[in-house]
Amino acid sequence: MNYKEMVFEIRSYDVDQNKRLKISSLFNYMQDIAGCHAEELNIGYGALIEKNLFWVLSRVLIKLNRAPKWNETLRIVTFPKGINKLFAVRDFIYYIGEERIGVSTSYWLLLNSQNLRPQKIESLNTQLLFDDNEHGLDVSLDKLKFDGNLSSPLERNVYYNDIDVNNHVNNARYVEFIEDYFSAELMSGKTIATIQVNYLSEAKINDVLTIQSGGYSEDERTRFINISNKDGSAKNIEAFIEFKN
Amino acid sequence: MNYKEMVFEIRSYDVDQNKRLKISSLFNYMQDIAGCHAEELNIGYGALIEKNLFWVLSRVLIKLNRAPKWNETLRIVTFPKGINKLFAVRDFIYYIGEERIGVSTSYWLLLNSQNLRPQKIESLNTQLLFDDNEHGLDVSLDKLKFDGNLSSPLERNVYYNDIDVNNHVNNARYVEFIEDYFSAELMSGKTIATIQVNYLSEAKINDVLTIQSGGYSEDERTRFINISNKDGSAKNIEAFIEFKN
Structure with missing residues (x-):
């Protein structure tokens, strides 16, 4: 099987005040190793840009038993496991x-x-070796549904540091927006045990985004989040998170 | 002499849309290696917390001939060079x-x-070995002066991702605020050739900060920046930056 392994030292700037890895930093690591692996498979940023192609993360679900801590070494193993439409x-x-x-x-x-x-x-004509029996997480990622009431919108401007080499708001940065929205919960020591983010459309420099959330359950351990462009032009992401103490 | 060397791979999430290292990321690296070196010298976070002591960065000046780029390997050498008051x-x-x-x-x-x-x-009673003739940059860091007019203030909320293990806004995060304030310049390809930041007082979660700037020169290549607490309780930082094309 075709896989890649990388280690990330959990540095001071990737942890929060509770010395736990920020989930947004984990999104950075996750995308970095995916990019490095694609590079090795000759379907990375450099190889594709010549063909006018690039990869975008569309949906992702992460489940964590516990948060990695400052000075721990996180080892990530990744592998492509097939094509779904x-x-x-x-x-x-x-x-x-x-x-x-x-x-x-x-x-x-x-x-x-x-x-x-x-x-x-x-169309990549690349020989990817898949093992259909190998899974990190054996679920399919669907559209997110939410029928409840959403909170009043919080505004967030898009600045220089939010924009990546693809010239739009970086995937991990949306996760920062979500974490920042839930500052009170996270500062009090709750952690994110599950997060799914579905990326729907891109945001650009100087956009103003609005963030809203609603609880799936009365104890508010499970939440739905949506981030949209304030001018009504686009829904950027929908997300699901589950907190634990 | 007593020095430490570390290498940092410039990863996708540490660069901007122009594939150049963000100065805020360089501040992260700089503080990380300083922390690691202090640890080795037995005056690091863990050793000091038992003595109710901790280090804070008070003033820093960085000069860059060019911006490091995505996928380059940055090697940083650091050394303590003495005590000044x-x-x-x-x-x-x-x-x-x-x-x-x-x-x-x-x-x-x-x-x-x-x-x-x-x-x-x-009071640390640590035997630090200094070589007074060894300099990264042989200047003293003074208070910053600015007599010109300041722009109208831009507001910035302090969220979860801005707070570090010392429970206040992280040094590098102020640099993000500065970069974000100058989004237009940086997105158009200007880079920061020189930056000095003087840290004056700390900011906490849920504070609202205001950012103002003024030009030292007519061409606005050299700028003064100040970040204060909106409620008037504190001036948090003063900074100087010089752009180049």
Whole structure:
């Protein structure tokens, strides 16, 4: 099987005041190793840009048994596990030492950079070796549904530090927006045990975004979040998170 | 001489849309290596917390000949170079390969965690080996002066991701605020060639900060920045930056 492994030292700037890894930093690591693996498979940023193609993360679900801590070494194993319609599916397993502390699965779209339309993964003509029996997390990632009431919107401006090499708000930055929205819960020591983010459309520099949430359950341990463009032009992401103490 | 060297791979999430290292990320690296070196010298976070002491960065000046780029490997060499009144002075030299791309010097205070008062560095009773002739940057860091007009204030909320293990807004995060304030300049490809930040007082979760700037020169290549608490309770930082194309 075709897989990649990388280790990340959990540095001071990737942890919060409780010395626990920020989930937004985990999103950075996750995307970094995926990018490095794609590079090795000759379907990375550099190889695709010549063909007017690039990868975008479309949906991702992460489950963590516990938060990694400052100065721990996080080992991530990742592997592509097949194609689901227009999505390339890639899973991740997170280890501290020999302890398997979490898992995730993700859906990626291959976009044409000229018209931003999804391309068939098969068009890459790359021999990817899949093992259909190998899973980080054996679930399919669906659209998120929420029928309850949403909180009044909090505004957030898009600045320089939110924009990445693809010239739009970085995936992990939306997760920062979510974490910041839940500052009170996270500062009081709650952690995010589960997070799913579905990326729907991109945001650009100087956009103003609005963040709203609603509880799936009365104890508010499970929440729905949506981030939209304030001018009404786009819904950027929908997310689900589950807190634990 | 007593020095430490570390290498940092410039990862996708530490660069901007122009694939250049964000200066705020460089501040993260700089503080991380300083922390690791202090740890080795038995005056790090863990050793000091037992004595109710901790380090705070008080002033820092970085000069860069060029911005490091995505996928380059940045090598940082750091060394303490003596004591200046209540400040411990530490310098840094930045290399890409054998190219010396930048230098910096920094002043650190040793604070008592009970009353937040500065302690004499000599109270650490640590045998630090200094070489007075060795410099990253041979200048003293003074208070910043600005007599011109300041722009109208831009507001910025303090959220979860801004707070570090010392339970206040992280030093590098102020640099993010500055970069974000200058989004237009940085997105258009200008880079920060020189930056000095003087940290004056701390900010906490849920504070609202205001950011103002003024030009030292007509071409606005050199700017003064100040960040204060909106409620008027504190001036948090003063900074100087010089842009180049």
